[in-house]
Amino acid sequence: KAGVTQTPRYLIKTRGQQVTLSCSPISGHRSVSWYQQTPGQGLQFLFEYFSETQRNKGNFPGRFSGRQFSNSRSEMNVSTLELGDSALYLCASSLATSGHWGTDTQYFGPGTRLTVL
Amino acid sequence: KNEVEQSPQNLTAQEGEFITINCSYSVGISALHWLQQHPGGGIVSLFMLSSGKKKHGRLIATINIQEKHSSLHITASHPRDSAVYICAVRLRGNTGTASKLTFGTGTRLQVTL
Secondary structure, eight states, X not given: OOOOEEEOSEEEEOTTOOEEXXXXXXXXXXXXXXXEEETTTEEEEEEEEETXXXXXXXXXXXXXXXXXXXXXXXXXXXXXXXXXXXXXXXXXXXXXXXXXXXXXXXXXXXXXXXXXX | OOSEEEEOSEEEEETTOOEEEEEEESSOEEEEEEEEEOTTSOXXXXXXXXSEEEEETTEEEEEETTTTEEEEEESSXXXXXXXXXXXXXXXXXXXXXXXXXXXXXXXXXXEEO
């Protein structure tokens, strides 16, 4: 099976612009989570989606949004980019089998490295 | 105080040494994950634990729910084990609902020849 894929892998934007990142989960996985990693804050949870519904959201401003499509692919969007949004954005997918919510293995993609100038 | 604390932050070992990385958490959890991140960013899930002990090759992970503590052990360490090891906990939620993963700050391990 192919692993989790993320596109693009690298992105350079300027302040004020918006960006959309894409994540394709492992085939059959129904849950997709997004994370931000910075040198200062480490890994932080952004969102979690299951069957096109946002199940959980981290403590990020409303400029950060996401969605999941019927084929489980997910996108996240950041509007009005700030310098502090420069980070590695990781997505992870899991089976999320009913009755095992929160206790299944997460499979991470390679990440999208976003640089905001 | 962070909900997840890891120690040590940095660790240097010689090849062959036995290594222990610790993770303590302050809240009720449904699961604890140990992750490995190599330079370049890729993250691999090593273990998911809700109780007891798991072993995979030279890696052993244990968890003590009562003490809210987990350890990751590497036996016969090798330079290819050099990476950042991250502990993450899934907070306990209501049945059928999810709670977010909360991460430790990571332990940077360097294994030298």
